Amino acid sequence: MTTAAESVGKAAPADMTVKARQSLGSKITEKLSGGLVRVFLILVGLFWLVPTIGLLISSLRAPEDMSASGWWKVFAKPSQLTFESYRKLLENGDITHSLLNTVLITVPATILVVVIGSLAGYAFAWMEFPGRDWWFLGVVSLLVVPVQVALIPIAELFGRIGLFGTIFGVILFHVGFGLPFAVFLLRNFFAEIPRELLEAARLDGAGELRLFARVVMPLGGPAIASLGIFQFLWVWNDMLVALVFTKSDSQPITVALQTQVRQFGNNIDVLAPGAFISMVIPLAVFFAFQRQFVTGVMAGAVK
Numbered sequence: 001m002t003t004a005a006e007s008v009g010k011a012a013p014a015d016m017t018v019k020a021r022q023s024l025g026s027k028i029t030e031k032l033s034g035g036l037v038r039v040f041l042i043l044v045g046l047f048w049l050v051p052t053i054g055l056l057i058s059s060l061r062a063p064e065d066m067s068a069s070g071w072w073k074v075f076a077k078p079s080q081l082t083f084e085s086y087r088k089l090l091e092n093g094d095i096t097h098s099l100l101n102t103v104l105i106t107v108p109a110t111i112l113v114v115v116i117g118s119l120a121g122y123a124f125a126w127m128e129f130p131g132r133d134w135w136f137l138g139v140v141s142l143l144v145v146p147v148q149v150a151l152i153p154i155a156e157l158f159g160r161i162g163l164f165g166t167i168f169g170v171i172l173f174h175v176g177f178g179l180p181f182a183v184f185l186l187r188n189f190f191a192e193i194p195r196e197l198l199e200a201a202r203l204d205g206a207g208e209l210r211l212f213a214r215v216v217m218p219l220g221g222p223a224i225a226s227l228g229i230f231q232f233l234w235v236w237n238d239m240l241v242a243l244v245f246t247k248s249d250s251q252p253i254t255v256a257l258q259t260q261v262r263q264f265g266n267n268i269d270v271l272a273p274g275a276f277i278s279m280v281i282p283l284a285v286f287f288a289f290q291r292q293f294v295t296g297v298m299a300g301a302v303k
Contacts, residue, residue, distance in 0.1 A: 052279065059085055059273040066272075085269045095274050097249075098256030102278075104167050105242075105252055106235045109174040113231045114224055116175070117182025122212050124183065125190040126198060136187065142180040150177075151244050158245065165247035173245060174235050182227050189223040190216055225289050236282050253278045 057071040060081045065073075074080050089095055123129075124136045154173060155164060163169035193216065201211050217224070239254040246255060257274050 052276075052283070055272065055276045055279065057081075059276045061085075063269045085273045089270055089273045089277075092270055092274075094256055095253070095260070095270060098251050098253045099274075099277065101167060101246075101250055102236060102252035102254075105170050105174070106232060109171045109178065109235045110228055110231045112171070112175045113178040113182050114228050117179055117186050117227065118217065118220070118224060119212070120179070120183045121186030121190050122216050124187040125193075126216075127208065136183075139180050139183050143184065147177055147240065151241070155244055164245065165250060167246075167250050170241060170245045170250070170252075173241055174231075174238070178231050178234070182231070185227055186220065186223055189220055193219055229286055229289055232285055233282050236278075 054071045057074050058066055060083065061071065061074060062080065062082060062084065065080045120139075124132060124139075158164040158169045163172065198211060198215065201215050206214065237254065238252075239258070242252050242255045243258075246252065251259070253274065257271060257278065260271055260274070
């Protein structure tokens with residue numbers, strides 16, 4: 001019979017081999033998660049920012065300098081930097097008016113989608129009513145409808161009721177096509193809230209609206225922030241819907257810049273700062289709500 005000491009002696013080499021392998025793996029992991037990976041990620045981030053930096057520098061150079069050399073030449077001649085292009089931009093009524101139109105379209109379209117989507121998501125998740133699941137499936141099925149398919153029919157409808165070419169009509173279109181995704185996202189997020197928490201609030205006398213405002217909305221903050229960012233970026237950067245549904249007095253910044261290129265072609269002193277402002281505002285919104293966005297994405301992934 002094998003004694004306990006002999007068993008320990010035989011197991012010792014195997015244990016040492018496992019520990020050696022584990023230590024080797026841990027060393028490799030430590031090296032990969034160290035400074036080398038951080039440097040690589042920093043380089044990737046800087047590479048991703050190169051177009052933004054180039055556009056910023058181009059917007060701060062005179063047209064003759066931009067036509068003579070690339071934007072990177074400014075590092076050798078910093079005296080080329082000037083705010084003259086931004087002064088001309090502010091004097092261009094078409095660009096400034098279109099920028100205001102973009103804000104008037106994007107902000108209401110984002111707020112309406114978030115508010116209506118939150119209410120509908122809560123109703124589909126926690127309220128009992130006839131045909132709830134079928135209604136939800138109908139809403140989700142709208143996600144597969146391409147925007148291009150609805151452009152002409154809705155344009156004809158808006159033309160008959162007097163909304164074609166107006167800011168309100170563009171807002172309605174964006175809200176209509178943003179709600180299916182909003183309802184789908186928020187319903188799935190709200191459904192993961194513990195039922196016991198909602199029942200406890202109901203026992204304390206909370207109605208549906210109070211329950212939604214005091215319990216569901218704070219818990220769903222990350223998902224709502226993620227939805228708001230997605231909707232804001234989609235509406236702000238939209239050009240297809242704006243080209244179809246807007247006129248000269250209601251066009252957003254994307255259409256205005258495209259019109260400037262088509263009409264003048266070489267007015268880079270207006271296009272560069274206009275394009276940079278059009279790009280930097282969504283970036284600022286994203287970075288302002290970055291923490292909530294990441295929290296919402298991670299929470300959805302875990303659930």
